Amino acid sequence: MKAEGKNILVVGGSSGIGLSLIKLLEEEGSNIYAISRSPADDWPAGVRYLKGDVTEIIEGVETFLPEKLHGLVYAVGSITLKPFGRLNDADFISDFNLNVLGSARIIKQAMRSLKNASGSSIVLISSVAAKTGMPYHASIAAAKGAVEGMAVTLAAELAFQNIRVNVVAPSLTDTPLAANLLSTAEKREASAKRHPLGKIGEPEDISKLISFLLSDNSKWITGQIIGIDGGLGALKTG
Numbered sequence: 001m002k003a004e005g006k007n008i009l010v011v012g013g014s015s016g017i018g019l020s021l022i023k024l025l026e027e028e029g030s031n032i033y034a035i036s037r038s039p040a041d042d043w044p045a046g047v048r049y050l051k052g053d054v055t056e057i058i059e060g061v062e063t064f065l066p067e068k069l070h071g072l073v074y075a076v077g078s079i080t081l082k083p084f085g086r087l088n089d090a091d092f093i094s095d096f097n098l099n100v101l102g103s104a105r106i107i108k109q110a111m112r113s114l115k116n117a118s119g120s121s122i123v124l125i126s127s128v129a130a131k132t133g134m135p136y137h138a139s140i141a142a143a144k145g146a147v148e149g150m151a152v153t154l155a156a157e158l159a160f161q162n163i164r165v166n167v168v169a170p171s172l173t174d175t176p177l178a179a180n181l182l183s184t185a186e187k188r189e190a191s192a193k194r195h196p197l198g199k200i201g202e203p204e205d206i207s208k209l210i211s212f213l214l215s216d217n218s219k220w221i222t223g224q225i226i227g228i229d230g231g232l233g234a235l236k237t238g
Contacts, residue, residue, distance in 0.1 A: 003025060003029055003030045003211065003215055004029030006214070007030070007071075007113075007117075008025055008030045008031070008071040008072075008073070008214060009033045009034070009069055009071070009073070009110060010025070010073045010075055011035045011054060011073065011102075011103075012054070012075040012076035013036055014034075014036040014038055014039060014040040015175065015176045016176055016203055017125065017175060017203045017207055018036070018073070018075030018076075020203035020204050020206070021075065021206075021207035022040075022043060022047060023042075024207050024208065024211050026047075028211065030071075031066070032046070032047045033048045033049075033050070033069075034047050034048065034049050034050070035051075035058065036049075036051075037053050054076050055097050055098055055101075055102060058105070061109035061110065062109055062110075062113075065109075065113045068113060068117040069110055069113035069116070069117055070119070070120050071120060071121045071122070071123070071214040072106070072121075073122075073123045073125075073210055073214070074102070074103040074122075074125065076099070077099060077125055077127075078094070078098050078140060079178060079181070080095050080140045081137060082139070084136075084138050087138060087139050092142065095140050095143035096142070096146065099143040099147050100143055100146045100150060103124055103150075107154070119162045119163075119219070120162070121163075121164045121165075121166070121213055121215075121218070122154070122158075122164065122166070123166055123167070124147050124165070124166075124167045124168075125147075125167070125168055125170070126145075126147050126167045126225065127140065127141065127171075128170065128171040128227060128232055128233045129141045130148055131233060132233045148167055148169075148225050151165050151223075151225070155222045159222060159223075164219070164221065164222035165222060165223065166213050166223070166224045166225075167224070167225045168206060168228055169228065170201055170205075170206050170228050171195060171228075171230055171232045172191050172200050172201065173200065173201035173202065173203060173205070174200055175203055188200065195230030195232045196230060196232065197230040198230075201228065209226065213226075
């Protein structure tokens with residue numbers, strides 16, 4: 001993937017997709033910078049870490065990052081599932097702040113280092129629910145829809161600086177964030193059956209796609225929303 005020697009920032013890398021990505025990037029020889037509320041016990045040696053909460057302004061990001069940053073991945077997310085009538089303003093604001101404003105703040109703070117790389121890649125994470133109507137997803141689908149809109153706008157705005165911006169949109173993935181949805185064998189089986197490929201996603205499925213989007217192998221790809229969802233977002237097989 002031509003990742004050796006690249007400087008990559010992963011925001012939210014202490015579990016799930018972000019943790020999987022950090023381990024994969026380390027195997028590929030990247031220099032990894034991580035921002036999260038807490039470090040992971042099983043991070044590879046050499047991960048550079050800055051403690052921070054993305055729902056607030058994180059101090060010191062610019063000085064923490066290297067002069068040249070080749071990739072930025074915002075792997076922070078939420079799963080707010082409620083009937084529409086039970087959602088309140090705080091639910092919508094919380095999801096928007098975490099998913100949209102948090103990523104916007106980090107991208108702004110990293111922009112100097114991204115420009116200095118003379119060719120860099122930003123990857124954001126959305127959800128299959130942003131474009132596929134699903135009950136109880138109104139708040140998170142609204143936030144992820146905003147992520148997608150911001151991403152394609154940034155892709156257009158930053159293209160002349162050779163900064164690519166893409167989005168991956170997974171379906172249900174076996175991560176700590178989804179633990180309540182997969183807490184029994186019955187729930188896991190029902191969730192798997194909803195996907196045309198008959199299974200739920202694994203963190204490695206998503207991190208391998210992100211790694212590709214960070215690499216030089218994707219140097220002509222920008223402004224794309226890429227579904228990685230077992231076919232759920234595009235296929236009807238039953």
